[in-house]
Amino acid sequence: MKTQHIVLSLLFVVFASFSVNAQKKTDPLVKKETFKVWGECGMCKKTIEKAAKDSGATAASWDVDSKKLTVSYSTAKSSNEKIQQAIAAAGYDTRDLTADDAAYDKLHECCKYDRKAAAAKAAEKEAQKESNHHH
Numbered sequence: 001m002k003t004q005h006i007v008l009s010l011l012f013v014v015f016a017s018f019s020v021n022a023q024k025k026t027d028p029l030v031k032k033e034t035f036k037v038w039g040e041c042g043m044c045k046k047t048i049e050k051a052a053k054d055s056g057a058t059a060a061s062w063d064v065d066s067k068k069l070t071v072s073y074s075t076a077k078s079s080n081e082k083i084q085q086a087i088a089a090a091g092y093d094t095r096d097l098t099a100d101d102a103a104y105d106k107l108h109e110c111c112k113y114d115r116k117a118a119a120a121k122a123a124e125k126e127a128q129k130e131s132n133h134h135h
């Protein structure tokens, strides 16, 4: 009987610690998201990540090749919108927002990326060429 009690209480301790861990991992307040941010180089990376962190992201990592930013933040302290606004204010177009023109003009020469609108126009032209070609 005694052994059974010990086994049961050990099991209880194990299960209790599992559920504490599970709660930590699925904290509903912490979100991790990835979205596109236009940019050009390593300097942009620093500016973009800093803007994200200044607006409440606990982690921010921008990839220069894919131009994707991955952020983690607590919904109690920040939001996806807030982070994108901070990045746009720093001069970078984001998935949902267009950067402040004055901020874009102030960017370093090497950071003057092809803007979202310009890229969209170029793609449109390219598509027109394609369709003309087929006529």
Ligand SMILES: [Cu+2]
Binding pocket: 039, 040, 041, 042, 043, 044, 045, 110, 111, 112
């Ligand atoms: Cu740059």
